[in-house]
């Protein structure tokens with residue numbers, strides 16, 4: 001079995017393969033030490049950030 005050397009990064013939120021992921025720090029309420037770091041793609045990262053800043057989420061999410 002010969003696997004390709006290049007390894008794709010996978011977003012932990014949407015599971016999409018991306019070239020670059022950002023580490024999303026869990027909420028301060030959570031224990032970041034006991035929880036593994038979450039890797040998010042650019043889109044998910046922005047969504048989480050926006051949601052955290054806004055506080056309230058408007059209708060029209062991308063959930064199936």
Ligand SMILES: [Zn+2]
Nearest residue numbers: 011014041044
């Ligand atoms: Zn994602």
